Amino acid sequence: MTFTITEDARAVLLPAFDGTLLSDATKRFLDGGGISLLLGESRDEYLARRMSDSRRNSETAETLQRVTDAARARSGMLLAAVDQEMGGTCRLHDLVPQFPALRDLPFASEEEIAEISKLIATGASSMGINVFLSPVVDVLTGPNKWLEGRTWSNNAELVATLSAAYIRGVQSGRVAATAKHFPGYSTTTGDPAVDENAINPLALSDVEAGLAPFRAAIAAGVEMIMVGPAIVMAYDHAKAALRSQTVVQVLKKTLGFDGIVMADDLDSMATMRGDSVAAVAIDALNAGCDFLLLADTGTQLDEIADAIETAARSETISAEALAKSATKVRRLSRKYEAQSCHSAEGKCDQRVAGSAS
Secondary structure, eight states: OOOOHHHHHHHTEEEEESSSSOOHHHHHHHHTTOOEEEEOOOHHHHHHTSOOHHHHHHOOHHHHHHHHHHHHHHHSSOEEEEOBOTTSOBTTGGGSOOOOOTTTGGGOOHHHHHHHHHHHHHHHHHTTOOEEOOOBOOOOOSOOTTTTTTOOOSOHHHHHHHHHHHHHHHHHTTOEEEEEEETOOSOOSSOTTTOTTOEEOOOHHHHHHTOHHHHHHHHTTOSEEEEOSSEETTTOSSSOGGGOHHHHHIIIIISOOOSEEEEOOTTOHHHHTTSOHHHHHHHHHHHTOOEEEEEOOTTHHHHHHHHHHHHHHTTSSOHHHHHHHHHHHHHHHHHHHHHHHHTTTTTTHHHHHHHOO
C-alpha cells in the first residue's frame, strides 16, 4: 500500500492528552493518517507521580477501552501509549497489577520484574493499550528536579539488569517498551519542561558511564528509545538532544540501535529555547528521530502535521526519510496490534488484516 506525504507527516506524530475523549483535532489527525495517541496525565498528576483520586475513582478499564476502540475505528491501526514506569508515573493506576514498592525494587529479581511486567502489559493490552513509554533508565548522580521520584536506583548495572527484565516482560505481554531518556540525564540544572536553560552539564566520561542501561535495553530488544529534551553539553552545546544529529548518531551508530527513535516533548522549554514547536519538529526529523511526541492542545496538532508536510514537499526535510520513519511506526503498530488482537478471542482479527500493507 502506498501512503501520501500528508499521511506520512501524521504517522510520525504522537499526540498526548490527559482526558479519555478524542478531541476534534485528534479525530482529524487519525482520519488523515495518524496512527497513535498518548493517554497522558495532568501536570499535577505528573508532578505528584500519582494519578488523582478522582481519576482513580471514576476511570475503569472500559473507559480506556472505549477511547482506544474509537481511535482504532478511525485509523485502522493504532499505537496507544501510556506512561507505566517502575517506581514513577503509572498512568494505569489500580487497573493493572502493581510493581513492587519503590523501596523494594532494587531487591527484586530479574524473574520477578519480568513476571509482573508481563502481567501489567497483558492487562494493558486487554484495554487496547500497546505501548509503554518506559522504562526510565537514567541513573541519577546529582540534582534532577525533572526525574526525582521517577528513578529507583543510582546503580547503573542494577538499572540495566532490571530494566532489561522489564522490557522482556512487557514485550512478551504484547506491549512495546520505550527506554528513556537518551543519552541519560544523571543530573540537570533545572526541569526541562519549564526551564529553557536546563541542561545536562556533565563531562563526556560521566555521560558515557550512564549508557549501560541503554545498551542493555537494546540487547533486550527494546522497540523504541526516547531521546531527551535538554542539551547534553558533552555532545552538543547548542541543541537539545532530540534536535541534535550528533546525539542521535551516537544512539544509532555507536550503540547500534535500529528501532524507532522517539523525540520527547517537542514543546519542552529547554527543547524550544525560544524557537517554535514546528522548528523543533523539523530539527528532530533532520536529526534522525522517527516519532515525535507533542501535546494535543488547540490547533497545534494540525499545525505541526502541516508544517512537516510542507517541509517534506519543499525538501527542507527528506520526504524519503519521512516515509521510512512512517513505515517503521506503522510496522510497529501492525506488530503489536496483531499480537493484542490474537489474544482478544479474535474480535479484531478482521480489522488488523484489513490494515496490513
